[in-house]
Amino acid sequence: MIGLLLRVLGNEYAKPMRRTVALMTVTAIVEGLLYALLVPVLHKLFGSDPAEAWPYLLGFGGAVAVYAVLRYLSDVSGMRVGTSMLRGMYYKLGDHLARLPLGWYDSTRVGDVSTMASKGLLAALGVAAHLLAPFISALVTPLTIVAVMIAYDWRLGLAALAAAPVVAVIQKWTARSSAAVDAERHERDNEAAGRVIEFIQAQPVLRAGGRTGERFGLLDNALQDVERTSRRTVGAVLPGAVSLTVTVQVVFTLIMVLGTYLGLGGDIGVAELLSILVLAARCADPLLSLSDIGGKLRGARVELDRLDTVLRTAPLPEPAEPVRPESHGVEFDSVTFKHGDRLVFDDVSLTVPVGQRLAVVGPSGAGKSTLLQLLARFYDVDAGAVRIGGVDVRSMDTEDLMSRIAIVFQDVYLFDGTIEQNVRLGRPDATDAEVRAAASAARLDEVIDRLPDGWAADVGEGGARLSGGERQRVSIARALLKDAPIVLLDEVTSSLDPVNEAAVHEGIERLMAGRTVVTVAHRMRTVRRADRVVFLDGGKIVEEGSHDELLLQGGRYADFWNISTAATASG
Numbered sequence: 001m002i003g004l005l006l007r008v009l010g011n012e013y014a015k016p017m018r019r020t021v022a023l024m025t026v027t028a029i030v031e032g033l034l035y036a037l038l039v040p041v042l043h044k045l046f047g048s049d050p051a052e053a054w055p056y057l058l059g060f061g062g063a064v065a066v067y068a069v070l071r072y073l074s075d076v077s078g079m080r081v082g083t084s085m086l087r088g089m090y091y092k093l094g095d096h097l098a099r100l101p102l103g104w105y106d107s108t109r110v111g112d113v114s115t116m117a118s119k120g121l122l123a124a125l126g127v128a129a130h131l132l133a134p135f136i137s138a139l140v141t142p143l144t145i146v147a148v149m150i151a152y153d154w155r156l157g158l159a160a161l162a163a164a165p166v167v168a169v170i171q172k173w174t175a176r177s178s179a180a181v182d183a184e185r186h187e188r189d190n191e192a193a194g195r196v197i198e199f200i201q202a203q204p205v206l207r208a209g210g211r212t213g214e215r216f217g218l219l220d221n222a223l224q225d226v227e228r229t230s231r232r233t234v235g236a237v238l239p240g241a242v243s244l245t246v247t248v249q250v251v252f253t254l255i256m257v258l259g260t261y262l263g264l265g266g267d268i269g270v271a272e273l274l275s276i277l278v279l280a281a282r283c284a285d286p287l288l289s290l291s292d293i294g295g296k297l298r299g300a301r302v303e304l305d306r307l308d309t310v311l312r313t314a315p316l317p318e319p320a321e322p323v324r325p326e327s328h329g330v331e332f333d334s335v336t337f338k339h340g341d342r343l344v345f346d347d348v349s350l351t352v353p354v355g356q357r358l359a360v361v362g363p364s365g366a367g368k369s370t371l372l373q374l375l376a377r378f379y380d381v382d383a384g385a386v387r388i389g390g391v392d393v394r395s396m397d398t399e400d401l402m403s404r405i406a407i408v409f410q411d412v413y414l415f416d417g418t419i420e421q422n423v424r425l426g427r428p429d430a431t432d433a434e435v436r437a438a439a440s441a442a443r444l445d446e447v448i449d450r451l452p453d454g455w456a457a458d459v460g461e462g463g464a465r466l467s468g469g470e471r472q473r474v475s476i477a478r479a480l481l482k483d484a485p486i487v488l489l490d491e492v493t494s495s496l497d498p499v500n501e502a503a504v505h506e507g508i509e510r511l512m513a514g515r516t517v518v519t520v521a522h523r524m525r526t527v528r529r530a531d532r533v534v535f536l537d538g539g540k541i542v543e544e545g546s547h548d549e550l551l552l553q554g555g556r557y558a559d560f561w562n563i564s565t566a567a568t569a570s571g
């Protein structure tokens with residue numbers, strides 16, 4: 001477990017961790033010796049002169065004081081290591097997430113990463129701060145007591161020691177039988193958490209569609225799964241917990257019977273027997289807590305394993321000697337790309353010369369958005385190359401690549417902050433005048449004028465306080481401020497109101513001016529203004545030319561537009 005923690009976090013924590021474990025072990029030994037001091041105390045108290053117990057009682061008091069100090073120090077040390085690990089883990093996870101390919105972030109990751117950043121990291125903290133000390137104490141204190149018992153009366157000591165292998169076997173057995181269920185339980189918990197988020201987010205759609213019952217069903221199923229796996233977890237752990245309790249009770253009874261036998265035979269006195277029984281009882285408590293601590297440690301292990309898996313996910317390789325392109329034409333050279341088993345591009349080639357506009361059209365699922373994603377290196381291609389200014393994007397430094405591309409997606413994400421902060425993300429070092437110029441070019445100024453707090457208006461989480469068209473305008477202002485030579489645009493499919501539509505269109509025209517542009521196009525006027533159009537389907541470019549040429553050809557593109565325009569007209 002500690003090995004896993006150190007692997008996940010890095011070896012810089014090895015030294016403080018070793019120190020903490022050593023301190024906790026010494027504390028546990030002192031705790032065991034403390035109980036051992038009860039033997040002479042009881043011996044003297046039941047002896048001929050009970051006053052002789054005083055020096056031992058004072059010694060006991062001193063030992064309690066030493067133990068208290070050690071306990072304090074080891075708890076503080078555990079807490080310190082835990083919190084510094086938590087901080088380190090946050091940074092490590094944050095740095096790593098920032099380097100993972102953007103394609104890694106599909107919708108299922110949100111739940112995973114948020115669970116990891118909360119439960120996973122707290123598990124790491126918990127191991128050092130809360131679980132390690134009781135775990136070490138539960139193992140070392142009884143062993144120390146047994147050592148004292150052996151020194152005192154080897155027969156009774158050995159009887160107590162007999163518990164050790166049985167306890168070890170039970171612990172191993174419980175760990176093994178619960179491992180699979182623990183992992184499944186974790187999956188189910190995550191799934192249920194995801195369903196709850198989905199259920200909350202989908203409320204407007206569900207209510208509008210009157211399908212709340214069905215969705216409740218999905219959530220119900222997930223919760224029932226959680227309940228089922230919880231029951232299985234209890235089923236897997238219970239035999240171990242019961243066996244542990246029974247073993248401890250059996251050994252205790254054995255010591256009592258053996259002690260009574262030895263006492264009756266005159267081998268040991270009442271005081272000795274009483275002392276041994278007190279020691280045996282002190283052994284039992286920490287041993288019994290082992291099953292509880294073991295369960296918590298196993299839970300922490302599952303979280304740490306998942307964290308480890310994410311941290312081992314390789315970021316896209318960075319070139320040793322990055323190349324900086326001189327110009328900004330873009331090119332797909334015999335690109336083949338798969339999403340899992342789905343072949344999205346099969347040997348696709350296209351070029352967009354500097355300053356030209358390419359519109360990408362095709363049926364749903366044809367790979368239009370993926371084309372933009374490959375240009376921005378969300379993923380690496382499986383064969384062929386994507387080039388910018390003749391340079392393979394894999395040979396470019398990622399930061400450099402991203403600085404040359406402005407992306408406007410359909411779904412705009414805004415951070416919970418002011419409009420100004422959100423626009424400034426495009427270029428954090430821009431002057432106020434530049435930010436305002438970009439906002440006005442994106443027709444965002446009229447939105448700002450309407451809002452009571454103007455520039456300082458808070459957009460809410462995800463931009464919830466703005467309309468879809470207004471969010472688009474913020475995103476266009478961001479892209480304008482960035483002033484990148486390449487623009488990738490995923491045109492909004494949902495219809496905007498006429499005012500927003502005109503404003504968004506105007507902003508986009510300004511954004512595209514003089515830049516190399518690749519647009520996923522859904523509107524006739526976007527396609528008309530493009531220099532060239534490609535029609536994607538079945539992993540290939542099936543038609544290519546200007547809008548007018550393609551319409552004249554009367555092929556797939558013409559059919560596609562006739563159907564879409566008829567649908568728009570009738571809608």
Ligand SMILES: Nc1ncnc2c1ncn2[C@@H]1O[C@H](COP(=O)(O)OP(=O)(O)OP(=O)(O)O)[C@@H](O)[C@H]1O
Nearest residue numbers: 106339340342344363364365366367368369370371
């Ligand atoms: N993250 C992903 N994991 C697996 N498959 C994916 C992923 N993203 C997209 N796909 C698949 O790749 C194919 C192309 O998807 P893409 O989103 O590029 O299509 P599109 O032409 O933009 O579709 P639409 O017009 O509906 O947005 C689809 O079959 C889709 O199911």
